[in-house]
Amino acid sequence: MGRTAGALLIGIAIVGAGIALAVVKVNPYFYFAGYVILQYVVIATAWNILGGYAGYVNFGTPAFFAMGAYTAVLLIKSVKAPLPVLLLAGGLVAGLLGLGIGYLTLRLRGTFFSIATLALAVMLQTVVMNWEYVGGSRGTSVIRPPGPPFGSYVTFLFTVMVGLAVASVLIARFIERSRIGRGLAALRDSEEAAECMGVPTLRLKLFATTVSGFLLGVAGAPFPYYVTFVEPNSAFALDYAVNALAMPMIGGTTSWLGPVIGAVLLGTAQQIAIVTISSEMNLFIVGVVLVLFVVLAPEGILGLVRRMRGH
Amino acid sequence: MAAALLEVDGVVKRFGGFTALNGVSLSVKAGERFGLIGPNGSGKTTLINCVSGVLPVNGGSIRFDGQEITGMPPHQRSRLGIVRSFQIPKPFTSMTVRDNLGISLEYAGAARAGAPGSASAEDILRSIGLEAKTHLRPGGLTQIEMRKLELARAMAAHPKLLISDEAMAGLSSTEVDDILEILFRLNAQGITIIMIEHIMRAVMRFSERIVVLDAGERIAEGTPDEIVRHPAVERAYLGE
Amino acid sequence: MVAGLLLSGFYAAVSLGVSLIFGLLDIANIAQPAFLILGAYAAYVMNGAFGLDPIVSGLIFTPVFFALGAVVYRIYYESFERRGAESLRGLVFFFGLLFIIEVSLSMTFGVDYRLVQSDYTTRSFEIAGVGIAFRYLVPCVVGLAMTFTMYLFLSRTFYGRAIMAVSQDRMALRLMGANPVTIKTIAFGVGIAAASLAGALLISIAPVIPSADRDYIGRMFAITVLGGMGSIGGTLVASAILGVAESLMSTFFGPSWSLAVSFGILLIVLAVRPAGLFGR
Numbered sequence: 001m002g003r004t005a006g007a008l009l010i011g012i013a014i015v016g017a018g019i020a021l022a023v024v025k026v027n028p029y030f031y032f033a034g035y036v037i038l039q040y041v042v043i044a045t046a047w048n049i050l051g052g053y054a055g056y057v058n059f060g061t062p063a064f065f066a067m068g069a070y071t072a073v074l075l076i077k078s079v080k081a082p083l084p085v086l087l088l089a090g091g092l093v094a095g096l097l098g099l100g101i102g103y104l105t106l107r108l109r110g111t112f113f114s115i116a117t118l119a120l121a122v123m124l125q126t127v128v129m130n131w132e133y134v135g136g137s138r139g140t141s142v143i144r145p146p147g148p149p150f151g152s153y154v155t156f157l158f159t160v161m162v163g164l165a166v167a168s169v170l171i172a173r174f175i176e177r178s179r180i181g182r183g184l185a186a187l188r189d190s191e192e193a194a195e196c197m198g199v200p201t202l203r204l205k206l207f208a209t210t211v212s213g214f215l216l217g218v219a220g221a222p223f224p225y226y227v228t229f230v231e232p233n234s235a236f237a238l239d240y241a242v243n244a245l246a247m248p249m250i251g252g253t254t255s256w257l258g259p260v261i262g263a264v265l266l267g268t269a270q271q272i273a274i275v276t277i278s279s280e281m282n283l284f285i286v287g288v289v290l291v292l293f294v295v296l297a298p299e300g301i302l303g304l305v306r307r308m309r310g311h
Numbered sequence: 312m313a314a315a316l317l318e319v320d321g322v323v324k325r326f327g328g329f330t331a332l333n334g335v336s337l338s339v340k341a342g343e344r345f346g347l348i349g350p351n352g353s354g355k356t357t358l359i360n361c362v363s364g365v366l367p368v369n370g371g372s373i374r375f376d377g378q379e380i381t382g383m384p385p386h387q388r389s390r391l392g393i394v395r396s397f398q399i400p401k402p403f404t405s406m407t408v409r410d411n412l413g414i415s416l417e418y419a420g421a422a423r424a425g426a427p428g429s430a431s432a433e434d435i436l437r438s439i440g441l442e443a444k445t446h447l448r449p450g451g452l453t454q455i456e457m458r459k460l461e462l463a464r465a466m467a468a469h470p471k472l473l474i475s476d477e478a479m480a481g482l483s484s485t486e487v488d489d490i491l492e493i494l495f496r497l498n499a500q501g502i503t504i505i506m507i508e509h510i511m512r513a514v515m516r517f518s519e520r521i522v523v524l525d526a527g528e529r530i531a532e533g534t535p536d537e538i539v540r541h542p543a544v545e546r547a548y549l550g551e
Numbered sequence: 552m553v554a555g556l557l558l559s560g561f562y563a564a565v566s567l568g569v570s571l572i573f574g575l576l577d578i579a580n581i582a583q584p585a586f587l588i589l590g591a592y593a594a595y596v597m598n599g600a601f602g603l604d605p606i607v608s609g610l611i612f613t614p615v616f617f618a619l620g621a622v623v624y625r626i627y628y629e630s631f632e633r634r635g636a637e638s639l640r641g642l643v644f645f646f647g648l649l650f651i652i653e654v655s656l657s658m659t660f661g662v663d664y665r666l667v668q669s670d671y672t673t674r675s676f677e678i679a680g681v682g683i684a685f686r687y688l689v690p691c692v693v694g695l696a697m698t699f700t701m702y703l704f705l706s707r708t709f710y711g712r713a714i715m716a717v718s719q720d721r722m723a724l725r726l727m728g729a730n731p732v733t734i735k736t737i738a739f740g741v742g743i744a745a746a747s748l749a750g751a752l753l754i755s756i757a758p759v760i761p762s763a764d765r766d767y768i769g770r771m772f773a774i775t776v777l778g779g780m781g782s783i784g785g786t787l788v789a790s791a792i793l794g795v796a797e798s799l800m801s802t803f804f805g806p807s808w809s810l811a812v813s814f815g816i817l818l819i820v821l822a823v824r825p826a827g828l829f830g831r
Binding site: 179182183185186188189190192193194195196197198199200201202254 | 363364365384385386387389390394395397401402403404405406410413414415417418419420422464465468
């Protein structure tokens, strides 16, 4: 219990720092870049709960992220719901999507689940592009509500993202160290053996898909307020798909720390690269780095560090 | 007269057009040492997969401790007390040897008597001779140590019925005796054991009763002496 | 409706590679659609440089793509299969490939639609009052020919039968004197070559952009799973079903919904009968 309390305190301290940063006027670009990097911390952590802990690869991250974003758009347009409601609703819808896909495909092999997530992203994008109320393929603009509690709306969103990043990491850490986390590791290592040793593998897999989906949706919920103009190509961007994979794989998939390292490193690198090279070249490099890591250093940076320490 | 712990009644298993088990029946008494033998491809492992729940059956029923378990998922069966080891060891490679047992203890073993917790895992490792490797990952184990880990992990689930699937294949003579001694000890503690083996001297020495399978059917049943002299068994192993 | 049936020949060609690689070899090569599009662009380039008919250039490129497939498989084998790594890494590897190919094409050719016109592209004829465009007919015929060729290859030639064997029992193959890794390399190469040829057909039918690979992921796997893993005949039947379903969907709900059809079929099949129509 002492360790968890310690982690919580650190988390609160970080959020506090975030609030302080929001009020102090730093170079505005810092907040934009920081928001994106922190968003990736949530995305990478969420992906890893299913991908790293359970070993089931989700290629359709954009689908879940966009679910969160478009649920928010829907609620903003219809009832002007406040931010906390958007976060919760976005998470719930995406979580249900995860549960649904999981229920349909997790009784089969992992590859079918992965293929289904790939096709899911394409299909959902088609649905959204045909839905006029949320803007269809042309997109829709969203007006930020007046009066953020502190700072400007952008710096406020930055702090919210700090909070979400801390929360998602704490959740991942909690799961990792719990009985559920150990069960997930067992099913990742050998699903058949885990099942025969008493681990309810289907239930745990569904848990992981739902939590992962939920967190991805929560990451997407503030997106409309951040960009103020939401269109399918940006909400369903390929960047999310490849980064959600690359960041945990580069950082290391077996622990909560890996996605954080990957998100900070890769995210920062991309923010720097975006101003110097084209966005496509940037994606190309991410793809190449991903393949190199998966072939040469599949355990990521954490794995390399562990190896250097002689484990 | 000991009651039947496991009753397999007319179990049928088909894979597409191929019938792996054609109405196999057998019954294992509580506390018994039971042997299951047969040529390669006779359906032994398929039967075990059906009993442990890994494969669904196409016909027949399975009862454990008086309870109908056909259709029950494997994790629930292990909580009832049916635990198996795997022919090709499937350790949890990302965890230490001790944590491998921890999974069985936490999930399957906790459902029944026996104190869950690290003391139990260390005891099991000591009794089986693996305590030197407690904090190592399975990647660093030798052949026989992997087999022992399979057994230890099954033991940590506090089984009522332990199914040992070819735990001795490819081991040296002394190693076979090593494993055999462990199984005898477990049986003395009251655990019913089904042994599937190709190493005849081990099965003959260990089993109180043996069932022989060939091409998905039961062709003989009896004590080791009876089986050795059984004409159908000779035919199955050596051909006409 | 007729268009749907004509498309099915093309869809069969598209899915042959996946049927072989995923259905028989059990390798979830999700980069397959990228090779399809790569083949389409190769045909486009050849057409632009030499004025070659896409199908002709597709055939010319077949050995190149075969070699490419063999190389990709070798990398996959050395990095993952041989080390017995979890399938997660193999999947991520192929996704990375898919991604790299798509982005490379995007950087080289931009995001404009590319199309190829050959002399029969605009011609059509009528049967019983139904117009049939050569643009659809030729790829359909070629697709059917490819399917038939694949069937013959798998059932009559040594390597084809070895591939069927390796999908069922590796030990038997070793005893036969063939090396499973070599057989799988050949199979993978054939699968990629098939994809590239189908890509050449694609660019004759419709304009192509780099991100088109995502449209075909659903179709390829839906057809392979619906038809039954590893069944060539199943692939043909499933292609027909998908082709017709898509054209019906397009007629009644609009063309942008046709992509949802493959996904819907995939999910339904996985939920109800994962072995597919003719699966083992």
